[in-house]
Amino acid sequence: MNNKYDVVIIGGGPAGLTAGIYTSRDNLKSLIIEKGIIGGNMNNAEIIDNYPGFPEGVNGPELANLMHRQAKRYGLETIAAEVIAIKDLGNKKLLQTSDGDIIARAVIIAGGSEKLKLSIPGEKEFTGRGVSYCTTCDAFFFRNKNVVVVGGGNSAIYEAMHLTKFASKIYIIHRRNQLRATAILQERARAETKIKFILDTIVKEIQGKDFVQKLVLENVKTGKKSTLEVDGVFISIGLKPNTDFVKDLLSLDKQGHIITDENMNTETAGILAAGDIRSGAIRQITTAAGDGTIAAIEAKRFIDDQ
Numbered sequence: 109m110n111n112k113y114d115v116v117i118i119g120g121g122p123a124g125l126t127a128g129i130y131t132s133r134d135n136l137k138s139l140i141i142e143k144g145i146i147g148g149n150m151n152n153a154e155i156i157d158n159y160p161g162f163p164e165g166v167n168g169p170e171l172a173n174l175m176h177r178q179a180k181r182y183g184l185e186t187i188a189a190e191v192i193a194i195k196d197l198g199n200k201k202l203l204q205t206s207d208g209d210i211i212a213r214a215v216i217i218a219g220g221s222e223k224l225k226l227s228i229p230g231e232k233e234f235t236g237r238g239v240s241y242c243t244t245c246d247a248f249f250f251r252n253k254n255v256v257v258v259g260g261g262n263s264a265i266y267e268a269m270h271l272t273k274f275a276s277k278i279y280i281i282h283r284r285n286q287l288r289a290t291a292i293l294q295e296r297a298r299a300e301t302k303i304k305f306i307l308d309t310i311v312k313e314i315q316g317k318d319f320v321q322k323l324v325l326e327n328v329k330t331g332k333k334s335t336l337e338v339d340g341v342f343i344s345i346g347l348k349p350n351t352d353f354v355k356d357l358l359s360l361d362k363q364g365h366i367i368t369d370e371n372m373n374t375e376t377a378g379i380l381a382a383g384d385i386r387s388g389a390i391r392q393i394t395t396a397a398g399d400g401t402i403a404a405i406e407a408k409r410f411i412d413d414q
């Protein structure tokens with residue numbers, strides 16, 4: 109593999125793919141390194157209603173595929189690997205990856221975020237055996253079953269609504285007595301007869317034999333413990349930025365997002381950040397694409413100035 113590129117983009121979500129469209133179309137030799145599935149979190153959205161150009165909405169994986177095809181048309185390369193560290197060598201950057209070292213003149217970090225874990229007994233053990241973080245991927249396996257969604261934000265409600273097409277009963281478990289989701293989403297969820305709410309409650313443990321069978325719950329106000337028999341648990345309690353691999357190189361905010369200026373520059377010249385991974389980002393597909401555009405233009409400017 110030729111391991112020298114003008115621009116290396118870490119992450120193939122909408123921020124990385126948009127940056128790739130711009131840099132490769134600008135004749136910069138460009139590479140996306142993606143550790144998971146091209147499309148990033150778009151793959152978790154069954155239907156995207158707010159990305160311009162799709163009046164009937166668009167399926168998330170389909171939008172991801174369209175963006176990738178568009179970037180490849182201009183010569184963007186993609187490899188499946190994880191970036192483990194970046195070393196700043198001045199006008200060159202060294203990327204250590206699970207597939208060997210790669211040299212870049214400029215780097216755009218578009219690593220987005222991943223689902224937070226509950227970190228309770230049984231969670232790891234039953235992941236893939238009843239515990240899931242993605243309804244679009246796994247809801248189908250819970251046809252006519254009873255499931256739980258843990259969380260109270262918009263994503264949790266979306267996940268529960270999606271599950272109504274498959275499961276027979278969906279419990280939304282939230283640790284507070286009010287949901288964080290927008291009023292309109294809450295209204296829609298409350299109108300669904302299959303959805304039941306268990307508020308002021310946390311999940312203490314996930315139990316089962318080969319697959320999930322029951323949850324141990326605790327009411328946070330009374331401390332009273334109870335059990336709930338279910339076949340599946342979807343965990344939707346928020347996202348954490350994928351910044352562990354740059355925490356010693358770049359400044360991060362309190363939540364771990366990369367701090368940039370308005371042109372996506374980090375404090376290290378030639379290293380930019382775009383999309384959900386960036387401090388202050390709005391965290392939508394349109395804004396990730398916007399950040400990717402700015403980062404690509406700024407990366408070209410940096411290379412031209414060298």
Ligand SMILES: Cc1cc2nc3c(=O)[nH]c(=O)nc-3n(C[C@H](O)[C@H](O)[C@H](O)COP(=O)(O)OP(=O)(O)OC[C@H]3O[C@@H](n4cnc5c(N)ncnc54)[C@H](O)[C@@H]3O)c2cc1C
Nearest residue numbers: 119121122123143144148149191219220383384391392393
């Ligand atoms: C369930 C759900 C539904 C959503 N619905 C909508 C919606 O309808 N409309 C909307 O506008 N937004 C929606 N969003 C938000 C939207 O998906 C995100 O804002 C957007 O995907 C962020 O794009 P990104 O490119 O910054 O990061 P991501 O999409 O998170 O992509 C980052 C990519 O980087 C990769 N990566 C991370 N670290 C490394 C590494 N070290 N090495 C290599 N690769 C790495 C990851 O595997 C990932 O593929 C939704 C999100 C979720 C979770």
